[in-house]
């Protein structure tokens with residue numbers, strides 16, 4: 001059974017701190033629609049049109065159906081470098097800086 005992930009009805013976005021990424025690819029396995037490894041061996045997020053956002057720390061919206069996969073990625077990320085935050089106030093809700 002999948003664990004419920006609470007959003008509080010808020011829109012969420014995700015970004016990766018590439019400085020800490022180990023390049024293991026776990027996130028790209030969990031949520032390939034959102035994460036992908038680039039040729040530099042680090043993970044980046046994808047934009048809404050499936051294009052890889054190659055700027056470090058780029059942010060993309062988390063589609064609700066993929067939220068569980070994205071949150072699982074953040075929990076399992078060996079680099080502790082996947083950050084999920086509310087769009088409205090930029091408060092991190094899943095990831096190393098979440099309360």
Ligand code: SF4
Pocket residue numbers: 016020021022023024025026027028035042043073076077078079080081082
């Ligand atoms: S799970 Fe974390 S450390 Fe691993 S590739 Fe993804 S962002 Fe990088």
